[in-house]
Amino acid sequence: MAMPEARIAVGVEEEFHIVDTRTRQLVSRSVLLLDMLPDDRFTEELQRSTVEANSRPCHNLADLARDLNAMRRTAITAAEEVGLGIVAAGSVPLADLEQMKISPEARYERMLDDYQVLTREQLICGTQVHAELADRDLAIAVAHRLAPWLPPLLALSASSPYWLGADTGYASYRTLVWERWPTTGPMARFGSAAEYEEMIAELIRSGVISDAGMIYYDIRPSAHVPTVELRICDSCPRVDDIVLIAGLFRALVARELAELRDDPGREVPLDPVRAARWQAARSGLEGELVDPVEGTPAPAADVVARLVGALRPHLEEAGDWELVSALAEDALGRGGSAERQRRAFARRGSLADVVDLLLDETRPGGLTTGSGYPSAA
Template sequence: MTGPPSTLGVEEEFHLVDARTRRLVPRSEPLLNLLPKDSFTEELHCSTVESNSRPCLCLDELARELGALRETLIGGAAGLGLGVVAAGSVPLADVGQARISAGPRYARMLRDYQHLTREQLICGTHVHVELADRDLATLVAHRLAPWAPPLLALSASSPYWLGADTGYASYRTMVWRRWPTAGPMAGYDSAAAYERMIAGLIRSGVIGDSGMIYFDIRPSAHVPTVELRICDSCPRVADIVLVAGLFRAMVARELECVRRERCGAAAREVSLEAVRAATWQAARAGLEGTLVDPVLGVPGRPGRVIGRMVDALRPQLEQAGDWTLVSGLAREALRRGSSARRQRVAYARRGRLADVVDLLLAETRSGFPTSRRPAA
């Protein structure tokens, strides 16, 4: 890795719940009227609001930015009797009460995809890492596919779906995978080849525009970045910072590999079948079962798989000044366990899904330490 680290930014999707009943409610329109339009936008469902961070150079700056955006959003929501939840799903939701946001694009999606659109009551975290060369972004996005499942495991926060425990740590992944373009991205030798593929899908009528390319990692459709899309929304800002730091380091490492290949080094093959299997396993297990090691292709304990991943990225993390923070946050995440586990513990105390929502509301409000040390 040479030169300064790339800037990075985050899009966070949030659920809106009634502060009294803890149920998902379609109230985004009055809330968005109170919020800065350059930082907050609507989503497919009226029960969801998206925040967009500024591009940041250091992870501490990103943490402060995400914390400030949450503070603004939560403050506006409170005045309307709403709570804000950052998680892949909320336990108390009813598809029959869902409402799609206004506009021709969303109306077309409802018409074309029907119940799939109605059931899209899920939220994700998207991380963007600056990469202006779209040819390189296309190559790197494909090469990163094997590393997406461990990042999903770190974010897993959707064990409950429409009032039931699904048995998965990230059931959002199962819901998301039903879209025709979801999953790992195939390899393309240039941005032009990638764009031809998208044009062909649009021409087929299966998708309506390039924004419906829902690959786990992709060249962004609207900014010069590589975009990570596989992760659940994370209740704790610290987990977003961890994922963002790891993803930036991965992008830097794969750029080095691509440049070496251009100088004659052997190219590494990516098995999309193996990636799909590993993604399913990460969605099922989170940090509490076993993950598929991206290098060895065998099952391993999350602590070992993620620990090896972090250690292998040490040169890139040190170059960016992120090693101390990211390695500490990784140890903390593995010690604490996934959000999915914490939600199940909250439910087990009294058998009340409202207690799960209360936990998520509290963690979404919790912020992030201002020092470069992980929270205790």
């Protein structure tokens, strides 16, 4: 198994909610919107209330940020022409299940028939980060071994405290909605890509899933490109947070590839990972997380700061240390999206104010994007 170069290319798939700017309600208007967007960068999702944007693979995080911002500008401009808004968040507070529609595609219609309420309630959006890794055996090994380090990344992204008009008490309720599907959570250890593919074939033969795209693990080898794919995160209102997560994920992959040389057979116990994942969904950045090293609770800011510090050699090797450390400091200083949404609601008791906050934060800009990204060369 050949090891890749130090600076691994990363790319992002962003899922966006579509809302009516008058009512702030989630609306099933993706067919209209996609007709206005370039089809090489935007695509449909399961629900017609969602569109997906696909970045180009980038070696430089500053280039990734610019590409993400450009796609958001394109989507927002098109949406505003027809009275719609684009929201990047795990969920939006205002939605009527009776008004939601599935995208007109045979695969999605089969999913609706097979999974019923799971499909109808899939009113959630995620951010997926791809790290280039052409050797599928390596991707299988990395996907399992990285499981303990993913809950802090979930906490950084947590942006779904509201669900169907109510405060859930969670920072990422999207995580609980998502985990109802039969193939979610941390990935078990497989000895090879062939063993992993046989597992998928067995699941398809069982009739529980219909294709390899329905493997929804928190991290997995991509089903369609030569990457390992991070899937645990909510959609992030701020591009800065996506860039932060992408930089940390790339460094985690690089570190794990280096450790594979010395310890190729390590197996990760998954029950503690599931518990840590739940805790991250519950608390986000505002409470405690389970420390991936100690297995004990610690303030979320301390866990994230220790993770960033531990990854410094790999961040420096990729040219990411200056940018990622600055973005982490900013993210921890302003707090998580879930808390910002709750503060917006508390001012007037209005969920429309929460949607307005999310619409505003989804627009390109913010502290780092406004002043320009430092060079990552």
